[in-house]
Amino acid sequence: MRRFFYEFSESCQIAYAQIMANKVRSFLTALGVVIGILAVTLMGTAINGIDRGFENSLSMIGYDVLYVQKWPWADNSRTWWIYRNRPDIKTDYAEQINRIIENSPRTELVTAVPQGVKFAAVKRGERQVNSVFIMGTTEEYPQVSTVDLKEGRFFNSTEERGARQVCIIGYDIADGLFPNESPIGKTIQIANFQCVVIGVIEKQGKFLGLFSFDSQVIIPLPVLKKYFGNSRDSRVVVKIKDKNRLVEAKDELTGIMRRVRQLSPEEDDNFAINEQQAFKSTIDPIKSGIALAGLFITGLSLFVGAIGIMNITFVSVKERTREIGTRKALGARRRTILMQFLIEAVAICLIGGVVGVMLAFGLSFALQAANFPAEFSLSLVMSAMLASILTGVVSGFAPAYSASKLDPVVALRYE
Amino acid sequence: MFMESRTLKPKGNLVIHIEGVTKEYKMGEEIVRALRGVDLSIYRNEYVAIMGPSGSGKTTMMNLLGCLDTPTSGKYEFNGKNVATMEDDELAEIRNKEIGFVFQNFNLLPRSTALQNVELPLVYAGISGEARREKALAALQSVGLGDRAHHKPNELSGGQRQRVAIARALVNNPSIILADEPTGNLDTKTSIEIMNIFETLYEQGNTIIVVTHEEEIARHARRIVRLRDGLIESDRLISEMEFAKV
DSSP states (O other): OHHHHHHHHHHHHHHHHHHHHTHHHHHHHHHHHHHHHHHHHHHHHHHHHHHHHHHHHHHHHOSSEEEEESSOSSOOSSOHHHHHTSOOOOTTHHHHHHHHHHTOTTOSEEEEEEEEEEEEEEEETTEEEEEEEEEEEOTTHHHHOOOOEEEEOOOOHHHHHTTOOEEEEOHHHHHHHOTTSOOTTOEEEETTEEEEEEEEEOOOOEETTTEETTSEEEEEHHHHHHHHOSOTTOEEEEEESOGGGHHHHHHHHHHHHHHHHTOOTTSOOOSEEEOHHHHHHHHHHHHHHHHHHHHHHHHHHHHHHHHHHHHHHHHHHHHTHHHHHHHHHTTOOHHHHHHHHHHHHHHHHHHHHHHHHHHHHHHHHHHHHTTOOOOOOHHHHHHHHHHHHHHHHHHHHHHHHHHHTOOHHHHHTOO | OOBGGGGSOOSSOEEEEEEEEEEEEEETTEEEEEEEEEEEEEETTOEEEEEOOTTSSHHHHHHHHTTSSOOSEEEEEETTEEOTTOOHHHHHHHHHHHEEEEOTTOOOOTTSOHHHHHHHHHHHHTOOHHHHHHHHHHHHHHTTOGGGTTOOGGGSOHHHHHHHHHHHHHTTOOSEEEEESTTTTSOHHHHHHHHHHHHHHHHTTOEEEEEOSOHHHHTTSSEEEEEETTEEEEEEEOOHHHHHHO
């Protein structure tokens, strides 16, 4: 064991001396690994960022809520017209559901909140934001939402029942319409009616520019009904007591909805109960697909780097055949020689890895500045280091093994 | 052919005992029989020169004696241990502990200092850093290079390099010192210096085997083994009277 330790430290010294003696060569070889690790690590930050984006979007959907909707979020087993021919979900269902919940002592559900949805332009003077997500809901909305307010407040039940024209606006709307002032107390025009801003939602961030929760306006449901009529895209959001008893809650809600819809036992459900999990299960394969393809492609560049290491280690073994012979004559065993060259290969890879990770760290900021999701993490640094060590071991093994197998008689007389 | 060595009185313990050793190589289609049945015994504190023209099997003999190679057939005992059938790593262990090599072209590691070169066998023997340095320095001092410990080989003269190599061969207290044409790359004056070191080492009780084709060098030994065509042609002791004449 002690002997192994001395041989190990000796090998490290040899590796250091060797790299110092062949600076240009070592640099060029390490460069291959730098590029490989850089590519893989950047891909890693992108995957992390995408993950975080999905996570954010999902948390906005909410972990402990069920959505009663016409269309399911994830189900490809049936044809689309079955869903299309279903009756629309009415916002009134919320009241009926709440009544049933109140009369069920052992219910898993807390409360049902209706949401009507429209898209409309929002204006203030010269400034205008198009196709804004307008949501009409009740004062209980904050219970089913994870969204926090940056300033102001949500509307209360008096404002809701009285159909007062007040609204809560998303961060981007606030930014777009009120670049230099607080929007609270100001009036904006939604489609053909006026609303007073009473609250601004905290910035949620957007995901790959697909959809931003920052560009929404929340108004009382009666106001939405008054100016837009009945929304075809209405839904009822139901908060549950315990997210670990999601299945039970879902079953209960299905029963309640069947009562509301007055379905006979032989009829199929003509509504969908959606939850975050179902959404997640459709997104996850896409996400892992992106990750796998990305890592494979960037992994190729690391592979090229590994070939460079293997090549240079073979050259190094060839050049130092006499030295290997001398070492063997002096009592170096096979594993000693093997270790010597492996450590050399790993050292170059580690240097490349460290530089690569540092470059990736810098570049990830540039990516973030360009609004691309990129997230650096400690585990990413660890895996990058592990990847570079592994690259060194894998690519250094063949040449190191050939060195360890050299016949000392031949090696000593090698010219 | 006479095998005087068999009738010689042993001076000390038997170190090397070879019996009926052969060695064959494949050179393309042809099989070269480098050694064709050799018997040889070397005792502690002998000073043996192994001589012979090129192609006589001298180099093969040196590889076998140095445990760098194993015989095709025959018996080879080193300090009573059968090395003829040993595996690579076992042979490495024998080379490390029992044999000190001195090569014609020194074979020093170019980027290491004299001290580091001398320390190398101790590293492979698993001796701790401090003890290593101490022993290596002592070995360098014994060949008169205590003040050159931190020089690299290219900062040393040929004779100094060979002395570093001798220090390296000595450092692990081996059973034999095996020198292969130790003066082949040196001028006459330096050669004498080196041979004087071997003489001193011999007087201190070391066992020395020198493989050479130079009569001048062989004359320093107390016993001369001559090889020809893979066989021992002669093996004789140099009497003190004969030695004194030189």
